[in-house]
Amino acid sequence: xxxxxEISKLNFKYGKQVKLFDQLSFTEQTGRIVGLxxxxxxxxxxxxxxxxxxxxxxxxxxxxxxxxxFDRPPRFLEEVYLVPEEYELPSxxxxxxxxxxxxxxxxxxxxxxHQILLDFELNTNNxxxxxxxxxxxxxxxxxxxxxxxxxxxxxxxxxGLDIPSxxxxxxxxxASLADDQLxxxxxxQVKDVENLIDTLLILDRGQxxxxxxxxxxxxxxxxxxxxxxxxxxxxYSELAPGGYKIITEDxxxxxxxxxxxxxxxxxxxxxxxx
Amino acid sequence: MKNMQFFNLKRFGKYAACSLIxxxxxxxxxxxxxxxxxxxxxxxxxxxSHSMWNNDGWMPFFIIVFCISGLLYTGFAFPSFRNxxxxxxxxxxPVTAFERLVYEFxxxxxxxxxxxxxxxxxxxxxxxxxxxTFAFKITRAEVNGIETFPFEIISFDKLYxxxxxxxxxxxxxxxxxxxxxxxxxxxxxxKLPLIKSIVVFGLIFLAVIGYMYMLLExxxxxxxxxxxxxHNITAKQGFMIGSLIFGLISLTALTxxxxxxxxxxAS
Numbered sequence: 351x352x353x354x355x356e357i358s359k360l361n362f363k364y365g366k367q368v369k370l371f372d373q374l375s376f377t378e379q380t381g382r383i384v385g386l387x388x389x390x391x392x393x394x395x396x397x398x399x400x401x402x403x404x405x406x407x408x409x410x411x412x413x414x415x416x417x418x419x420f421d422r423p424p425r426f427l428e429e430v431y432l433v434p435e436e437y438e439l440p441s442x443x444x445x446x447x448x449x450x451x452x453x454x455x456x457x458x459x460x461x462x463x464h465q466i467l468l469d470f471e472l473n474t475n476n477x478x479x480x481x482x483x484x485x486x487x488x489x490x491x492x493x494x495x496x497x498x499x500x501x502x503x504x505x506x507x508x509x510g511l512d513i514p515s516x517x518x519x520x521x522x523x524x525a526s527l528a529d530d531q532l533x534x535x536x537x538x539q540v541k542d543v544e545n546l547i548d549t550l551l552i553l554d555r556g557q558x559x560x561x562x563x564x565x566x567x568x569x570x571x572x573x574x575x576x577x578x579x580x581x582x583x584x585x586y587s588e589l590a591p592g593g594y595k596i597i598t599e600d601x602x603x604x605x606x607x608x609x610x611x612x613x614x615x616x617x618x619x620x621x622x623x624x
Numbered sequence: 625m626k627n628m629q630f631f632n633l634k635r636f637g638k639y640a641a642c643s644l645i646x647x648x649x650x651x652x653x654x655x656x657x658x659x660x661x662x663x664x665x666x667x668x669x670x671x672x673s674h675s676m677w678n679n680d681g682w683m684p685f686f687i688i689v690f691c692i693s694g695l696l697y698t699g700f701a702f703p704s705f706r707n708x709x710x711x712x713x714x715x716x717x718p719v720t721a722f723e724r725l726v727y728e729f730x731x732x733x734x735x736x737x738x739x740x741x742x743x744x745x746x747x748x749x750x751x752x753x754x755x756x757t758f759a760f761k762i763t764r765a766e767v768n769g770i771e772t773f774p775f776e777i778i779s780f781d782k783l784y785x786x787x788x789x790x791x792x793x794x795x796x797x798x799x800x801x802x803x804x805x806x807x808x809x810x811x812x813x814x815k816l817p818l819i820k821s822i823v824v825f826g827l828i829f830l831a832v833i834g835y836m837y838m839l840l841e842x843x844x845x846x847x848x849x850x851x852x853x854x855h856n857i858t859a860k861q862g863f864m865i866g867s868l869i870f871g872l873i874s875l876t877a878l879t880x881x882x883x884x885x886x887x888x889x890a891s
Contacts, residue, residue, distance in 0.1 A: 424718040427716060427717070434713075437709050437710075439713070440645075441649070446645050
């Protein structure tokens with residue numbers, strides 16, 4: 351399968367600040383939903399901006415759909431949609447916004463938009479400036495999914511969404527993607543995307559700390575809770591009500607992944623093999 | 625294919641429609657404000673005056689309002705680049721930097737040059753008609769003991785006929801240059817673009833004047849090429865050279881604006 355994202359030895363820093371990315375490299379193929387995880391300030395949003403061409407990466411180490419993002423040719427922008435964490439929308443009705451922006455995207459699906467707006471209980475007559483933060487977020491997610499862009503970059507998409515909306519978000523994202531699309535979801539709220547993502551990408555201190563399909567992690571490790579720690583088997587443990595949450599090496603049975611525990615294990619340099 | 629990526633008329637049309645749908649309220653508000661300001665000021669000026677508005681007495685008022693409102697309007701070009709969040713949304717729209725530049729130049733400079741004269745004509749003419757009606761009907765052709773008379777509706781013929789050949793063209797190019805410099809400033813500065821543009825280009829202008837003064841007066845170069853130039857060209861040729869210089873500087877500023885747009889980041 352063709353790589354949609356190719357990043358090779360990316361170095362990046364803002365002005366005279368310390369390096370945010372140091373020789374960061376990874377590739378990613380279509381047909382996946384990637385969870386981009388990292389602590390605050392790890393550079394998740396910056397990486398999405400670099401991938402969408404909003405920031406310039408020195409020496410052009412990034413190729414997305416065969417293009418250098420910062421060149422920003424329209425054929426690239428027609429296939430990449432970024433939902434930023436914070437954004438400002440014009441003071442127009444939803445219908446007017448769609449009328450103005452949908453023609454830019456060749457694969458835009460109006461029926462899909464209509465359906466997702468219904469799921470999110472939004473009306474096309476609503477004025478964007480009158481909507482709450484969460485409602486605007488829902489609208490921009492609905493619009494992004496309806497563009498059918500090959501690459502969707504979602505930066506903290508569940509921030510501001512209420513609990514039912516988070517469930518709807520997971521449902522619509524999972525239901526509306528085609529095999530030739532790739533979604534990268536950046537978040538620090540791992541629980542929100544736990545059952546959605548199929549690939550995990552963890553950033554820490556300017557490097558990719560883990561990049562692995564979920565099934566691979568589930569096959570290799572077991573995530574359980576025990577009352578007492580047994581030395582030797584445990585790769586990582588955390589104190590939890592009633593005992594310890596642990597990660598052990600287990601090749602026998604696939605288990606549900608505790609994403610938070612895994613994230614903490616990776617960040618704390620537990621000896622996990624990918 | 626490469627050219628299609630640089631400028632595509634269909635895509636440009638989509639972008640124009642998108643920008644107008646998003647910004648039509650601000651555009652209408654601006655033109656409404658211009659219309660009302662011209663109307664109100666005209667009414668104030670001619671209600672206290674008995675001779676200024678006739679013949680081409682309205683021209684200074686026309687030029688002052690043109691400069692102030694035009695520079696204000698152009699100074700707010702690229703409204704999306706005034707804050708980070710909107711910059712981000714704007715830069716993700718699938719258009720080229722050149723298409724963005726052309727649209728904004730048309731909306732903020734060309735459209736202003738085209739729309740300002742008729743808006744000024746309509747609003748000032750309405751003020752003149754109201755003033756004439758008011759003066760004759762209420763005061764019976766006498767205000768504060770002074771006999772009133774009907775003011776003339778303005779005529780643009782005098783813009784050309786009262787000026788030397790070529791001078792109007794040079795003034796026109798000078799106006800274009802002023803607008804283009806502010807336009808370039810709007811693409812460069814995020815906050816207070818108009819003020820920063822005026823300060824920066826004002827300093828550059830002063831530096832050029834100072835340099836020329838040093839060359840001509842202090843180093844005595846006046847007696848060489850400038851003298852030859854002064855004696856060998858007509859006024860019309862001089863105006864044409866001036867127009868050409870202003871045009872070239874405008875083109876340079878537009879090229880600079882293009883590269884500023886192309887290199888724009890949303891950090």
